[in-house]
Amino acid sequence: MNLKEILKPLSRFVSELGMVGYLFFQCALLAFQRPLKIDYIVRQMEFVGVKSLPVVFLTGTFTGMVLALQSYYGFRKVGAEGLIGVTVALSMTRELGPVLTGLMVASRAGSAMAAEIGTMRVTEQIDALVVMALNPVKYLIVPRVIASFLMLPILTIIADVLGILGGYFVAVKLLDVGEGIFLNRMYRYLEFHDIYVGLVKAACFGIIFSLICCCKGFYAKGGAEGVGKATTEAVVASCVSILVSDYILTSLLF
Amino acid sequence: MEDVVIRIVELKKSFENNRVLDGVNLEVERGKITVIIGKSGSGKSVLLKHIIGLMKPDSGEIWVDGVEITRLDESELNKMRTKFGVLFQEAALFDSMTIWENVAFPLIERTKMRKEEIKRIVDEKLEQVGLFGHDDKLPSEVSGGMKKRAGLARALVLDPPVVLFDEPTAGVDPVTALTILRLIQDTQRKLKKTYVIISHDIIGMFRIADKVAMLSGGKIIAYGTPEEIISMDVEEISQFLEAARIKEIGGKK
Numbered sequence: 166m167n168l169k170e171i172l173k174p175l176s177r178f179v180s181e182l183g184m185v186g187y188l189f190f191q192c193a194l195l196a197f198q199r200p201l202k203i204d205y206i207v208r209q210m211e212f213v214g215v216k217s218l219p220v221v222f223l224t225g226t227f228t229g230m231v232l233a234l235q236s237y238y239g240f241r242k243v244g245a246e247g248l249i250g251v252t253v254a255l256s257m258t259r260e261l262g263p264v265l266t267g268l269m270v271a272s273r274a275g276s277a278m279a280a281e282i283g284t285m286r287v288t289e290q291i292d293a294l295v296v297m298a299l300n301p302v303k304y305l306i307v308p309r310v311i312a313s314f315l316m317l318p319i320l321t322i323i324a325d326v327l328g329i330l331g332g333y334f335v336a337v338k339l340l341d342v343g344e345g346i347f348l349n350r351m352y353r354y355l356e357f358h359d360i361y362v363g364l365v366k367a368a369c370f371g372i373i374f375s376l377i378c379c380c381k382g383f384y385a386k387g388g389a390e391g392v393g394k395a396t397t398e399a400v401v402a403s404c405v406s407i408l409v410s411d412y413i414l415t416s417l418l419f
Numbered sequence: 420m421e422d423v424v425i426r427i428v429e430l431k432k433s434f435e436n437n438r439v440l441d442g443v444n445l446e447v448e449r450g451k452i453t454v455i456i457g458k459s460g461s462g463k464s465v466l467l468k469h470i471i472g473l474m475k476p477d478s479g480e481i482w483v484d485g486v487e488i489t490r491l492d493e494s495e496l497n498k499m500r501t502k503f504g505v506l507f508q509e510a511a512l513f514d515s516m517t518i519w520e521n522v523a524f525p526l527i528e529r530t531k532m533r534k535e536e537i538k539r540i541v542d543e544k545l546e547q548v549g550l551f552g553h554d555d556k557l558p559s560e561v562s563g564g565m566k567k568r569a570g571l572a573r574a575l576v577l578d579p580p581v582v583l584f585d586e587p588t589a590g591v592d593p594v595t596a597l598t599i600l601r602l603i604q605d606t607q608r609k610l611k612k613t614y615v616i617i618s619h620d621i622i623g624m625f626r627i628a629d630k631v632a633m634l635s636g637g638k639i640i641a642y643g644t645p646e647e648i649i650s651m652d653v654e655e656i657s658q659f660l661e662a663a664r665i666k667e668i669g670g671k672k
């Protein structure tokens with residue numbers, strides 16, 4: 166293997182990072198330029214937000230439930246079952262709420278974004294927009310990024326609440342942990358800052374996955390096969406980026 | 420002197436090692452139908468995309484109404500693009516919108532017209548291409564020929580002086596192809612626009628063309644009226660005509 170082959174994936178990664186960065190600045194500029202295309206944003210908010218409710222609902226609830234079960238197993242050994250409530254609450258709000266919501270929505274809505282925009286690229290619909298002297302980034306990407314940025318924190322709040330309810334149900338109703346101590350410790354140790362950190366992360370994940378998925382679709386080529394490939398790559402790249410940026414954001418916002 | 424709308428000078432374009440356009444020279448006359456004939460893969464779509472600024476050439480010039488467009492930035496290009504309507508190869512209708520919304524889209528986004536006026540124009544255009552009554556269908560629910568006709572209506576809806584067509588009759592049955600050709604001819608006669616059609620359908624296009632240019636090997640190897648082209652002694656043209664069995668028809672003329 167020569168140097169060229171080793172450097173090829175690296176240069177590809179750098180150029181893709183460049184394309185996502187370029188689109189980010191384009192979006193930032195175009196987002197405030199009239200006309201604002203509110204109707205396009207609302208339609209995407211419905212798609213990203215409302216249509217993701219069932220999957221966020223299930224993910225949040227079961228994550229909270231299994232968190233309670235697992236921490237019960239550990240805390241019982243040291244007689245600290247009373248800390249289950251705060252453990253579930255902190256894990257959900259700071260970490261699992263935003264990350265799992267990000268991953269689920271990236272797989273569901275992000276894949277659809279890559280596929281839709283990719284199809285528009287290979288069937289010349291994007292060229293048709295350009296030829297009408299309309300900016301495709303403004304019409305196709307900006308509404309999706311704004312919608313994801315706005316909806317992910319809201320979905321995360323829902324996941325947080327359902328996770329805590331699920332944890333409450335498992336701990337208090339199934340495992341007979343005292344209701345008073347479960348809630349009391351949670352109120353005492355869960356701070357507003359914990360919730361805030363989680364929501365900021367969620368908003369960032371929204372921007373990250375929507376940009377990556379739109380970018381993959383926007384530069385797709387090679388017919389239906391190319392769109393399929395772009396979609397798969399978009400979901401994988403989004404999920405990996407969410408996990409990597411999660412660490413960076415958490416250490417910054419600690 | 421002829422009135423030239425588009426002048427292409429020594430246009431060259433390669434993709435990696437694949438030289439597609441190798442010095443194209445062509446002049447498109449105002450108010451005429453100019454047809455660019457070539458085999459598939461000969462670079463017709465690439466040429467069309469250069470004219471409308473969707474691709475940048477490696478070298479060469481493209482003049483539209485006296486302005487050289489290959490070095491314009493995006494906002495200047497957009498000004499130039501308002502002179503054009505384009506019918507893409509697969510019609511390129513927006514698949515999230517109905518036929519009616521597709522045709523109305525340029526009016527809604529590019530003009531400040533009132534709703535009633537938009538409705539009047541769109542209904543008129545749909546009527547013109549024979550799609551009245553199909554206007555609330557999605558592109559995925561109609562046939563290829565209907566998509567092309569809707570694409571034609573969308574390309575004409577802003578009344579552009581120049582219309583570009585990428586393979587308007589490819590992939591549809593011969594009867595529909597003939598309908599589309601008639602539509603193209605009728606609208607051109609009525610509106611006195613400049614039409615540039617790229618196609619490999621030599622028989623169909625010879626019926627409606629004022630001027631024909633033959634693209635082969637990345638160059639325009641022949642240019643003239645259909646009669647002139649048929650009488651030329653150029654290898655590629657003979658092949659094309661032979662394949663299309665038009666020789667006898669040509670001889671009778």
Ligand SMILES: Nc1ncnc2c1ncn2[C@@H]1O[C@H](COP(=O)(O)OP(=O)(O)O)[C@@H](O)[C@H]1O
Nearest residue numbers: 434437439457458459460461462463464465466
């Ligand atoms: N964006 C592109 N990138 C690389 N190669 C391209 C691109 N567009 C067209 N080509 C190549 O240019 C050649 C001509 O394509 P095209 O203009 O679509 O032919 P046609 O005459 O059938 O319309 C083909 O070999 C095609 O592979």
Ligand SMILES: [Mg+2]
Nearest residue numbers: 463464508586
């Ligand atoms: Mg083509």
